[in-house]
Amino acid sequence: MSDILSTPHFETALARRAAPAGLGFAVREMTDRGMIDLRGLASDRKFMTAVKGVLGTDLPKAPRSAVAWGDIKVLWLSPDQWLVLCPRARAVALAAELTAALAGIHSQVTNVSDMRTVLRLEGANLRTTLAKGTSTDLHAAEVKPGFVKRLKFAEVGALINIVEDQIFELYVFRSQADYVWDFLIAIGGSAAELHLFGKQSPA
Amino acid sequence: MSKPRRLSSGGSRIDRSSRVSFTFDGKLMSGYRGDTLAAAVMANGQRLFGRSYKYHRPRGVIGLGSEEMNALVGVGTGARHEPNARATQVELFEGLAAVSQNRFPSLSFDVGAINNTLSRLFPGGFYYKTFMWPKVFWKHIYEPVIRKAAGLGVAPEGRDPDSYEQIHVHADVVVVGGGVAGLAAAEAAAVMGARVIIADENAVLGGISDLEDGTIDGAPQAEWARAAAQKLYDAENVHVLTRATVVGHWHHNYVMIAERVGDHDPAIPKSGAPRHRLWKVRAKQVILATGALERPIAFANNDRPGIMLATAVRAMVQRYGVAPGEQGVVFTNNDDAYLTALALKEAGIAVQVVDSRARADGALPERARAAGIAISTGSVISAVKGKLGVEAVKIASYRKGQGRVVSERSAPCDFIAVSGGFNPAAHLWCHNGGKLTFDEGLQSYRPGSHADAIVAVGAAKGTMALADIMAEARAAGEAAAKVALPKAKAAKLAKLAISEDARKPLEAIWFAPATGKYNEGNKHFVDFQHDVTVADLELAQREGYESIEHTKRYTTFGMATDQGKVGNLNGLGAIAEATGKTIPEVGFTTFRPPYTPTSFGAITGSLTKKLFLPVRQTPVFDWHMMKGAVFEPVGQWRRPYTYPRDGEDKHVSIAREILNVRNNVGVLDASTLGKIEVKGPDAGAFLDRIYTNMMSTLKPGRCRYGLTLNELGFIMDDGVVVRFDDERFLVHTTSGGADRIAAWLEEWLQTEWTDYRVFVTPVTEQWAQFAVAGPRARDVIAALKPSFDVSHEALPHMSFVEGTLGALPVRVYRISFSGELSYEIATPANHGRALWDALLQAGAPHGILPYGTEALHVLRAEKGYIVVGDETDGTTTPDDVGLSGLVSKKKADFIGKRSLEQAHLKAPNRKQLVGLYTENPEEVLPDGAHAVAEVKDKPPMKTIGHVTSSYLSPTLGRSIAMALIENGRARMGDVLSFPLDGKVVRATVVDPVFYDKEGARLNV
Amino acid sequence: MQPRYSIFSLARNALNYHKDWERAWRSPAPKAEYDAIIIGAGGHGLATAYYLAKNHGITNVAVLEKGWLGGGNSGRNTTIIRSNYLQDPSIAIYELSRSLYEDLSQDFNYNVMFSPRGVLMLCQTEHELRAFKRTAHANKLAGLDCRMVSPQEAKEILPILNIDPQCRYPVLGAYYQPRGGTGRHDAVCWGYARGADQRGVDIIQNCEVTGIMRDGARVTGVETTRGPIKAKKIGVVTAGHVTTIMDMAGVRMPIESQCLQALVSEPIKPIIDCVVMANTVHGYMSQSDKGDLVIGGGTDSYNNYSQRGSFPALEHTIAALVETFPILSRLKLMRMWGGIVDMTGDRSPIISKTPVDGLFVNCGWGTGGFKSIPGSGWVFADTIANDRPHPIAEAFGLNRFAEGRFIDESVAAAVAH
Amino acid sequence: MLTLVCPVCGAHGDETDFHAGGQAHIRRPASHDPEHISDQEQADYLFTRINPKGLHFERWRCDRGCGKWFHAARDTVTLEFKAYYGITELPPPDIMAQARGAWADYFKARQKAAAKAGAKS
């Protein structure tokens, strides 16, 4: 028993799910991601300065945007809410640093590294494939790398972040990861692959 | 009747080198790739496709495509059967199995046809006048017979093996319809750089351009269409959809397209592609280029197999190389149908024209005359001979407005092509409130004004001359692109040289007279599928069902699967003539989605089976599965209800789990409990508004049970609030309430108390949380190398500590829902499984066992603790359940406080929570059983309250129940009666705390 | 006097090709004054007029309708009739209504096709099962014929039901009311209209009420698009449009108007012989005598007067029904539509006097008032005739909101169709 | 299926990305003077709603965007959105001017109160 406690088993939501085959894109769970939910007022200069002091970067103020600095990345969620990403191993310490730096400033720092499952999707046709799950216009001009948005995906709430043109990260609640995984398999089969716009050959 | 009718040449759509065999009603037939089922069956010499709805009259193909309302067939077998498919739209494939519908025992001999013989008894709406006597006959005889006769096809058997999906798309311009108008509009918009989606319900673009005359740049218009289509396929910014019906138009230009991906080739769905795909398109601009639908002219017995619309006859010959018969009559009131006569003549089929107009001297009639086709002007078809087909017609002379014909002559023929003009397909225009105007030239309604960003072009707008269509469509495409992309440059498309034989005006004729009057037994059908005749419509007017909406509902006119696409205007025209009104005065019925019937599969998309709704899983869900837990849905979660061991009955396993908690120790997966962190200088004040009790006075490190009410004063949720430090609280909610309460807190902060400095972050899923409950709970924790003191003194009841168990970070709350010594231990979710395993391992020597929600419920009932949703139901106040002690008297305000003052919420005879002991300790009152004021021999009996929870308590070795009883607290010791089917159970009112009233077991 | 309808009169009229049928109701011009005016010729308004004439001998009555009679929600509902409500006041009015339905065709000699084919309400969570057990117990003691059935029994009643315990929302049991069912909604309106008309009531269509005339605290008549009409008693029965009229009278109502949608499939041979409701997944279905499946779900969440709903509300209903009845997948949606329903704060109706003398209101039937047409008309006519609430109407007064005396049926885990 | 635009974050999307929160500008009496609320006032607060056929003012939440509540002006017949504005704000003056019936009365009262408060300070 003592081994259970000294080297505890770390088990993410999809640890027991086999990687799906036959999809038009690659998908895997990112297990090494630390996540901190940060609340504060963008209008509060003290807050912004204190955060920058810890993270080394300004918090993004533009809706649906992200900034990265070293191994830290911050996703905009709301005018008073951000998701700070860091290596999982750093999350506890980083949350503590933020909490300390923000002492006395109206804010909230919550380590939520285990709350969401991060799915990394890679493929050339993701925008179209994911459109089978969300009404958000992923083809819109402003939807470029760096784009962040909460959205409805299939029947659950999710967060999308475009990392590179062909790499998307989908954040879903841990309890719903299994469902989303199944949904991706259902919509992503290569037989159902669909190319939107572009040259077509008549049926 | 089975003489093959395939012409030796012709057929632009078929591939004569590729034979396809299929069956119709079990009969093996053959056709060509490219055929529709309608064409192929007719090519095999069969015209009879089905039976009508009410009179079971024999029916054949009428139309060209999706407007077909007669030739409805069942396609496919077993679980892949689709009823009511339109034979004109079904594309032929090898092995296709189709069956006719609504006939017994066979298509050509159908006993239901007796209805036709008796039809004189069955005018429109006859059933409202009869079947009332004797009363009992309705349920047992009349209705069962009516129901059996009703309906068309049969449902499939079993679950659909195919899959479906949906996709959301955003486009600058959506063009509906791929005829020349749609193609031209799409091209113009695309050239300007707009993202264009063009959808057509047919397999091939081009609309009816291949059936029409008229040239563009010297070539037939169909060739221009082919080239234009190719350009769209090639364009980077255009998506072309075929076999894709735009089924609806909703608010803010939400356009829905149902694409039949795999109906024409069963290999496609079998490969894993969806059978249908539903496109949900947000369009900045919509261009309707849906063309026009040909309408018939009603005449006596105008429903016989072999009577088709003129364009449909043309398509049979020109697209499929199928002769509709050997000798035909074209019956028309317009010039366009002369193209059909010419096509027939060219194919070597004998034809004459009957034109209701006094003169037919347009370019097309002249061409027909020149070709040697006989034309009878000022004439109508007044009668049809033949039952299962056409054998001859009577042709009579006619002057507009003539009520009955006087002289008629017989003409042999075996098919009729009829055209009464064209109605713009304005259905989609109306779905979201577009207005129609009546066009005297067309004698039809066409699009008028619309509040949305939508325009109609081409025949859909009522524009019929090719040159006008092209100019209008291009301009609309450009204008749409311009609005969507204000910076785009003009399209500057090369001018088109267009020539076309000019059409002379049509002359309205809705139904042709016969020798008798139309309402004297002649059947002039206007709604073929539902067997509604002109006489039925006229009867409805006379009986007072004058509003067109009444007429529709009284006669079922336009309510069939085609929704009146073909015949509705004839009906309106006939009503106008019968009542002396104009057609606009008659009005029209509301157009509603979908444009054509759409599979429920497509509307469901991929959300079937486990994808229908998520099952939320806790971090130890796999363990529960592995242990064979029986699950209970709680919101979207599935929680273990109990863990039966091999062969164990549920009751046995639940009792075992309960006793183990009371005697040893149990562990429960409580991860689903809602958890919300609330922080800020005003957090305490804020929670004071939310909870009935005081939260601002809670000491750091301590826990307090709280109640939340809605503004009506009724209990909404409950849970333990923990204070971490001055500014930080953790709020627990019920599993089902987690999201609701988080949203509730945000709402009040954002909308009411906007000056409170408080942040709220839901963290339910961050934590796996397990309750370790039982007299040996402390021993289990102690065995896990806690970094903190677990003694009663250091960690008393209702306190909290954060630390580690071994290497696992944990938050430990000493709270209890079982009445035993109990700890709820939370660890980050990805460590959940490790903690769970560790607890089971460390607890093994102490007899630890997992317990499920049912054991939990019994344990808490033994203690008299309420469950929100069981003891409360949305009309329950804190006092009702004995919790008035939790309602602060000191606070000026909290949510729900003022409502608690309303008279009825303080009324003296409210139901109050009590415990119950049945007289027979083994008798378990059923959930929801009601007590009565007085037992009577039979109902009604006045009830005074009901059982909210009821269990066999293994701890007490007897049944216990909780109940809400009028004035219950004043009835302690009274015996109440619960009449149940055939017996009365009696129970004594007792205190709802059944076990350990002093709470001694908690404080150890 | 109108001839009676029967198989004999049909046969007689057939001889003359049905040319001698008389109007089912007249189309009179409005008189200058009536004893009572009913605003709104929906089922409730027409039934009120009918019973005013029949039960109370008040025949100098006009029913004013802005469009065509029966064209409101009464003409666009899913026709479910049941009385298995939880709260006593609800049971009283819905059971009165259901029992009147039993004899309605004979009462006014017009076949309304009341079809007590049984209503089956599925329980798909433990919570729902408990709630329905509670309702069943209450209903039995109120004298209703009903019972709880097991999944297997439910499948016997409804063979196409999916009772796989592994499915997303397994069927755990069901509440069954054998004498619940459906009726032919249009015929209910037409039958009441014909019956009222025969007794002298003027039904005036295409006559929109545009103002309420008052003399101090009393009503004196209405303004309409066809001129002013006087009356000392006015009953407002305009469902989704009730606030537009009550605003004219200066009475603010606890009502919001929302769109509820329904749909029908293509007709198929009978596959379901009862009404089935699945409240957890917000779907309900029956098969009409014509063969189409009649399906409904929940309301849109925002106010709406357009009679056109939003697609997502129905989409989820359809997904749920396909899950519960997998053979639906290859059947096809034929038509969908919306109606504007009048939602009260506690989702129960209002049958009440108002602060204005002579002004009565009957509304708030929301998503579930087709089944209550006969009962509601009965007690509302009595209320208007006697200028005091009928005993069954008492609980449904406007005053209940200020007293906190809600009649909240949602606690029975039931949607109210 | 409506489309909306959130005035806080600019997100636009389908109605399924938003949450409809009913009538706007409802004053909660207990937040102000909990001691002096008549039964009728409380009932009005809880249940009496402005339910116009035409221009209406509502609360919505940007559910799948920034999570913030905001106000919107919408026509309940055409379902067109006429304006979006902050959750603590009044509608733009031109839209407010189009309000009818109970809404017109309400805004008039609000403006009068604001003018009075302005005059005092």
Ligand SMILES: Cc1cc2nc3c(=O)[nH]c(=O)nc-3n(C[C@H](O)[C@H](O)[C@H](O)COP(=O)(O)OP(=O)(O)OC[C@H]3O[C@@H](n4cnc5c(N)ncnc54)[C@H](O)[C@@H]3O)c2cc1C
């Ligand atoms: C889709 C749907 C499904 C439903 N399903 C069921 C069900 O299964 N079972 C059930 O019991 N109930 C159901 N209902 C509810 C039921 O239809 C209604 O509660 C009931 O029909 C209301 O009848 P009514 O007479 O009060 O109103 P309506 O039938 O709406 O009549 C009101 C009339 O007032 C008229 N009017 C409005 N304003 C004016 C004016 N200014 N001047 C003159 N006239 C005016 C209207 O034109 C209308 O004809 C459903 C409702 C809908 C919309």
Ligand SMILES: NC(=O)c1ccc[n+]([C@@H]2O[C@H](COP(=O)([O-])OP(=O)(O)OC[C@H]3O[C@@H](n4cnc5c(N)ncnc54)[C@H](O)[C@@H]3O)[C@@H](O)[C@H]2O)c1
């Ligand atoms: N001069 C005349 O009297 C006259 C009369 C009739 C037709 N015409 C000819 O009619 C044609 C008119 O061209 P047009 O492009 O306006 O019409 P069209 O009929 O050629 O094309 C309309 C297309 O839209 C499709 N469609 C309709 N509703 C749809 C929906 N909901 N979803 C998807 N597709 C849908 C139709 O199937 C068809 O393919 C020209 O070829 C013209 O010469 C002329």
Ligand SMILES: Cc1cc2nc3c(=O)[nH]c(=O)nc-3n(C[C@H](O)[C@H](O)[C@H](O)COP(=O)(O)O)c2cc1C
């Ligand atoms: C119980 C019921 C059954 C219906 N059956 C049909 C039907 O078979 N065919 C049809 O076209 N419409 C049917 N409808 C819908 C009506 O055509 C119509 O859409 C509805 O009454 C609303 O009116 P509106 O669409 O004119 O606004 C039915 C409606 C109801 C209430």
Ligand SMILES: [Zn+2]
């Ligand atoms: Zn936003």
